[in-house]
Amino acid sequence: MSEMAATDALPKPKRDIAPVLLPIALALLMLPLIGSVSSWVTLTVASLAMGMMIFIMASGLTLVFGLMDVLNFGHGAFIAVGAYVATLVLLPLASFVQADSLLANLAVLLPAVLLAMAVSGALGLVVERVLVLPVYGQHLKQILMTTGGLIVAEQTLYALWGPQIIPLPLPTALRGSLIIGDIAIAKYRLLAMLVGFVIFVAIELVLNRTKIGLLIRAGVENREMVEALGYRVRRLFLGVFMTGSALAGLGGVMWGLYREQVHASIGDELTVLVFIVVIIGGLGSVTGCFIGALLVAMVANYGGFLLPKLALVSNILLMVAVLMWRPRGLYAVTNR
Amino acid sequence: MSGLLTLSDVHTHIGSYHILQGVACEVPEGRTTMLLGRNGAGKTTTLRTIMGLWQASQGAIALSGDRIERLATPDIARLGVGYVPESMAVFSDLTVKENLVLAARDGPLDDTHLAWIFGFFPALKKFWLTRAGSLSGGQKQMLSIARAIVEPRKLLLIDEPTKGLAPGIVMALIECLKEIKRRGATILLVEQNFYAARELGDKVLVMDNGTIVHSGEMADLAADVPLQEHLLGLSLEQHQ
Numbered sequence: 091m092s093e094m095a096a097t098d099a100l101p102k103p104k105r106d107i108a109p110v111l112l113p114i115a116l117a118l119l120m121l122p123l124i125g126s127v128s129s130w131v132t133l134t135v136a137s138l139a140m141g142m143m144i145f146i147m148a149s150g151l152t153l154v155f156g157l158m159d160v161l162n163f164g165h166g167a168f169i170a171v172g173a174y175v176a177t178l179v180l181l182p183l184a185s186f187v188q189a190d191s192l193l194a195n196l197a198v199l200l201p202a203v204l205l206a207m208a209v210s211g212a213l214g215l216v217v218e219r220v221l222v223l224p225v226y227g228q229h230l231k232q233i234l235m236t237t238g239g240l241i242v243a244e245q246t247l248y249a250l251w252g253p254q255i256i257p258l259p260l261p262t263a264l265r266g267s268l269i270i271g272d273i274a275i276a277k278y279r280l281l282a283m284l285v286g287f288v289i290f291v292a293i294e295l296v297l298n299r300t301k302i303g304l305l306i307r308a309g310v311e312n313r314e315m316v317e318a319l320g321y322r323v324r325r326l327f328l329g330v331f332m333t334g335s336a337l338a339g340l341g342g343v344m345w346g347l348y349r350e351q352v353h354a355s356i357g358d359e360l361t362v363l364v365f366i367v368v369i370i371g372g373l374g375s376v377t378g379c380f381i382g383a384l385l386v387a388m389v390a391n392y393g394g395f396l397l398p399k400l401a402l403v404s405n406i407l408l409m410v411a412v413l414m415w416r417p418r419g420l421y422a423v424t425n426r
Numbered sequence: 427m428s429g430l431l432t433l434s435d436v437h438t439h440i441g442s443y444h445i446l447q448g449v450a451c452e453v454p455e456g457r458t459t460m461l462l463g464r465n466g467a468g469k470t471t472t473l474r475t476i477m478g479l480w481q482a483s484q485g486a487i488a489l490s491g492d493r494i495e496r497l498a499t500p501d502i503a504r505l506g507v508g509y510v511p512e513s514m515a516v517f518s519d520l521t522v523k524e525n526l527v528l529a530a531r532d533g534p535l536d537d538t539h540l541a542w543i544f545g546f547f548p549a550l551k552k553f554w555l556t557r558a559g560s561l562s563g564g565q566k567q568m569l570s571i572a573r574a575i576v577e578p579r580k581l582l583l584i585d586e587p588t589k590g591l592a593p594g595i596v597m598a599l600i601e602c603l604k605e606i607k608r609r610g611a612t613i614l615l616v617e618q619n620f621y622a623a624r625e626l627g628d629k630v631l632v633m634d635n636g637t638i639v640h641s642g643e644m645a646d647l648a649a650d651v652p653l654q655e656h657l658l659g660l661s662l663e664q665h666q
Contacts, residue, residue: 304528312517317498
């Protein structure tokens with residue numbers, strides 16, 4: 091074959107780093123407005139921690155959206171179930187939770203987290219088979235089915251645990267703050283940041299360094315062509331759905347511990363936030379979801395400090411602003 | 427010459443539209459069969475129905491004698507059917523390498539086979555680690571075809587590979603497809619470009635209104651201008 095454009099120079103693909111710079115620019119911009127360095131650090135750390143927890147909850151949803159084109163309005167059920175399952179382990183073993191020993195704390199915390207993820211993942215399997223499978227490709231029915239699923243899950247939690255708020259105390263080792271000069275950084279927030287970052291890196295590694303990840307990325311872009319290459323995308327969908335559900339369960343545990351309480355409508359409350367993050371990030375984009383979660387958390391924390399009256403609508407305003415800038419989200423992966 | 431692929435009275439409905447209305451044809455093994463016809467005749471639908479991307483509502487499709495019309499697309503692909511869609515459908519977020527790694531379903535990329543592909547698609551080697559979305563139209567088409575032949579396939583379904591490409595790139599693609607032919611591949615190729623059809627086709631099928639209206643040797647049709655005008659509404663020379 092002739093050289094046929096083989097030697098044509100391709101334009102170097104531009105790295106789109108503007109969205110990555112956005113949270114950094116926002117944080118720096120807030121410093122003079124807030125005035126006090128210690129308050130700024132506290133708010134920034136709170137934003138990062140909150141953002142990471144929201145990211146954990148939203149990461150699965152964005153892949154489900156992108157890969158499966160499923161509008162899962164029931165994602166909050168996995169968050170709530172995860173949080174409640176954690177109470178089943180942590181409350182009866184309160185002596186371990188309150189023990190002044192990191193090992194004793196971890197001995198109950200880790201099983202609680204793993205059980206919450208397992209139950210949420212299993213619930214994801216049931217939801218995908220029973221509620222989502224019959225309505226693939228039918229968005230309106232997906233919304234009705236999954237919203238119905240969320241209501242059923244929420245009411246089941248009410249029926250089993252009652253309407254009262256259930257306290258979920260932080261393990262002793264995670265209480266308190268690290269003091270650096272006149273800046274206090276809550277230990278749990280540091281842990282939340284660490285866990286969120288590790289999960290982000292893990293997802294990125296899986297997506298970029300493994301064949302399963304390639305399949306997911308390709309499937310988000312063109313599901314039909316992946317099938318034409320001989321891959322059974324249905325199984326992949328199910329795996330992603332279950333993983334997303336399990337991550338939502340983990341997010342629910344972390345959010346419950348962050349607030350030190352759990353209630354039946356926790357999933358309902360967080361669903362809106364999670365959807366805003368997924369839309370801001372761009373459907374199917376994990377990186378966009380990560381940045382979107384940080385932005386949402388920053389706007390909530392900085393906004394709550396500077397303009398408390400705007401706090402209620404700050405996330406909606408953020409979403410509007412982002413979509414006016416990039417109508418398909420920060421990093422558009424799908425054409426939807 | 428035996429028929430590797432046989433379609434018998436195949437009907438396909440898309441929504442309320444009855445697109446394929448009893449397609450019956452045979453694709454002989456080791457030869458290139460051109461599928462020609464006016465726009466909207468049902469050529470792409472035929473390929474997609476064979477691939478299982480649209481389900482046949484009636485009729486039989488057999489590959490090496492085994493019925494495949496009720497199989498899911500991945501199962502048809504696993505029987506050795508490679509598909510190059512009209513839209514190319516390269517994964518633009520993935521690199522050239524990643525696109526080919528995915529296409530090599532049964533194991534790692536074979537270096538010798540890869541060298542053969544690079545022989546006629548040097549651009550793919552040059553842009554190995556470049557995101558496919560950055561490639562030109564011709565390069566995307568090369569990648570799409572390379573993806574279909576990165577592993578040995580029983581049958582290649584290729585939909586209008588030259589569509590929208592510059593003449594120089596079309597010539598190069600024809601050379602490439604000839605090389606694939608020389609390796610004994612069985613190809614069912616939808617093509618509007620007369621030169622490409624004449625150069626590549628051994629056999630020809632002409633479609634109109636969802637049915638096969640002519641089946642014969644490509645050389646015979648290429649030599650028969652009145653028949654071309656009768657079947658296609660204009661001669662192949664005008665059809666370029």
